[in-house]
Amino acid sequence: MELPLSNSSLFARIPPSSSTTFTLEQLNADIDAQKPFSSLIDMTFHLLQDPSVGSENKLKLWKIRLTLLLLGSMLPVAKREAVNLNNALYDSENQSITEKNTPRVNPLPKNNNGLIDHELLVLMLRLKSTPNMNLVNEFYKLSYQLRLRSSSADRETLFRRLSRISFDVAVVLVVNKSYATLVNLLGSILHEMKLIKKGDHYTQHASNVTLLWIIAGCLLRLSVAKGPTYLDEITKEYGTYYDGLLDSTKEALSTVLSQVAPLFQNSEPPLEEYQSDLSLEQLAQFVKVGTITSRTICSLLGIWDLQYCYRFQLKDARLIPDEIKGDSDNSLNLAERKLHGVHFKKRAPKAVKEIKKFATLHMRTTDVRLDPKLNVALWKRGVQGVPFRLRLRISRKRNDEEDAKEKLFALVEPVPVASAKGLHTTVVEDDE
Structure with missing residues (x-):
């Protein structure tokens, strides 16, 4: 229909x-x-x-x-x-x-x-939707649907999407001043991340969530009591965690503080410039005096959301596209990409489609070309013997065609190995 x-x-x-x-x-x-x-x-x-x-x-x-x-x-x-x-x-x-x-x-x-x-x-x-708990429930339902439909082959994409949904939930909790719930949510996310696969994005997300967890802890402490020992308690409880934050996380916070006023009524420039090397004492003081507000937190989450969705990085207070990775060797598990159970006459075309999809995601270009040797590797064991696991080398090449829509294209080649099982992604040096 x-x-x-x-x-x-x-x-x-x-x-x-x-x-x-x-x-x-x-x-x-x-x-x-x-x-x-x-x-x-x-x-x-x-x-x-x-x-x-x-x-x-x-x-x-x-x-x-x-x-x-x-x-x-x-x-x-x-x-x-x-x-x-x-x-x-x-x-x-x-x-x-x-x-x-x-x-x-x-x-x-x-x-x-x-x-x-x-x-x-x-x-x-x-x-x-309005930012209330009904919206939180809908985000949880959406995350549940994502988990049901995903496969282990799409683990990184799933993680990015779930990370962004967690930011949406955090926005609702911040707007409604549900700081205790927010602290518990972020704490559980940090605990879960210790148990899963590590990588660049996982490390970055853990750093971002840790900063948000510290800010939420400051807000929770202030909502209970504004005692004279506030700064000492924050330093004692979160000092070790704050020291482990990535510079990119702190830079995002300083950018928001410099570009976004704490209150909408006072959003006219100029705003005060803030250094990216804020101390924990300064952070706690900013929360106490109202320099960091719900508007600040939502703007910070907005920057991270753009970074996760479109793979931007923050440079000189501006979002610019990430540099595309160089040539790399990757292990591709075709069995996890729903190749198992496909009719034997359609396995090779399905494998080619999944390889192109993987290369498009990896190099962010729709112009993907397969080396003829890869076709041989797919068919060398006959029509029913398409391998379930391949070792691939994905390279960036300059597109010299006059009417080309993209400046670069991705070339996918097979890498001869005894077994692709257990091999991780590796960057290929120029002389290899």
Whole structure:
């Protein structure tokens, strides 16, 4: 059944009719050219009305439209359209049980078929709901759905998404001043992270959560009593943890303190500059005097959310894309990527698809090319003998084609090893 993504009732802001024919390529070009938000928003409307645009692209257009409404300072319009879209998608899943013509805000769609992008689900959830415990319950349901649908092959993607959901829950608890619940939540996250696989992102997330846990502990202590021993107690309890924070975590906090006023009424520049090497005593004092508020914490979580979602890093108080990793050898478990149980005639095409998907995620380019030797490695044991585990080398190459859409492409080659089991990702040196 086709999703109801073009109904005029979904839109709170309908532009005048236009005889111009719009295309998705034109929208992308106008976004890159930083055209006015109003014209971009109008273009998304006309594209959503185009019957030649498929459901998958229309869902992407809705994500772009809601984001543009937010960036264009049209929050009320974005909230109304998010509610309308959420209700329409929920109704399409539950036609037999929903009541018509009644004002309501339906729960988030279950998305059992996986058509709705995770980022769009999160965006709708943030816009349609008020920051209360009902929103927390919906985020928990979303995280439960993520865990059910994920495989161990998508562990890092799952971890990033769950990390971002934990930030959304933290925002709700901060806004409602539920500091005791927040401290317990963050403490349990830190405890769980000690038991799971270590890596760069895990280390960064643990540092970020630790800082948030310390700030929440300060707020909890102040909500109970503002005694003269406040600073001494904070230093004694959190000193060791604060010393272990990464510099990038402290830099994010100093950036927020320098760029975002504690209260919305006092948001006019200039703001005071803060150094990234804040001491724990200074941090505790900032919480006590109101320099660090719920607005500060939410802005800090917003920076981390962007870093996790789009893999940005903070440099000179600006978010810039992470540097793409160099050539690397990776072990790919095809059995975990649902290759087991596939009809033997479709195993090799399925394996190729999963390899390209893995390389796209790793190198962040859609131009993925497979070395002919990889095809030999997939077929060397016959049509029924596609290996369940491969050792791959993924390299970045410059694209010299004149009409190339991307400057670089990823080349995937097989690495001959006795067994790929137990081998970790390694960076390949230039002379190898």
